[in-house]
Amino acid sequence: MIFSVTRVCARSLTVSVNVSNFKVGKAITFKNISLLQRSYSMSVPDPKFPTLLNSFNLQKKLNEEKNIRLLDCSWHLPTSGRNVQKEYEAAHIPGAILFNIDECADKNTSLPHMLPQPEKFESYVGKRGISNDTHVVVYDTSEIGMYSAQRAWWTFRVFGHEKVSILNGGFKKWEEDDYPVTSEVQKVIEEKFIAKFRAVLVQHYQDVENNLESNEYQVVDARSPGRFQGTEPEPRADIEPGRMPNAINMPFGQILDPETKAVKSQDELEKVTLLQYCTGVKIEL
DSSP, X not given: OOEEEEEOSSTTOEEEEEOOOTTTSOOOEESOHHHHHHHHHTXXXXXXXXXXXXXXXXXXXXXXXXXXXXXXXXXXXXXXXXXXXXXHHHOBOTTOEEOOTTTXXXXXXXXXXXXXXXXXXXXXHHTTTOOTTOEEEEEOOOTTSOSSHHHHHHHHHHTTOOOEEEETTHHHHHHHTTOOOBOOOOOOOOOOOOOOOOGXXXXXXXXXXXXXXXXXXXXXXXXXXXXXXXXXXXXXXXXXXSOOTTOEEOOGGGGBOTTTOSBOOHHHHTTSHHHHHHHTOOOOO
């Protein structure tokens, strides 16, 4: 799991959580609820660019809007046996361009898919026909509906782009809703994108390590309960089982409806562990 999205504490705020093993990467953490609310009150999504779009509304926007760019942001664990490039070439939503999370990354580190430098992000998305005025819609081809698209959504917001949405339920839901797919790869005209890095959305390794003593931040682990508890094997050989001390677990699968592949309703999300933690209300799941 690279990235997951949920609603946290304040009903109007959509919060991103980026969790990777403490030994090998970075993690998004939050100092406290007031800081969380203050940070995200500056970036509540514009109704014209909602965080989540269903298939019907995406097709409507594709029909009516000119400055919109679809990105296939699929990523799979190395053990999956899946090939993102080949799958994209075989079938994708018409007009979608492939966004490779491992390519749009910092190549000066051995750690996987770390954030790219601003200038690299500018070049990468510009070559995919994206400017600061483009409405970007991201999706992936995960069997569960949404797995890696949220990482791309967060990355755009880190670099100051608020006009970004996620296809709710992903490619699987799009197919189930009987909307068109194609193997045709669209050619795009390069655009100019100017990045504005938002440091409030990122914490560095040293910050998280210092937090082991200060407990100033709350770290959220979005992996499965088995991986969080260290009872399931890690998909990468160099990762030790277990979790960061004092982390809480909110498995990303809890926010998705297994039948529809889409994000659960607000009522269902209120039962998610992270909301339970933030509100201090004990809820039996």
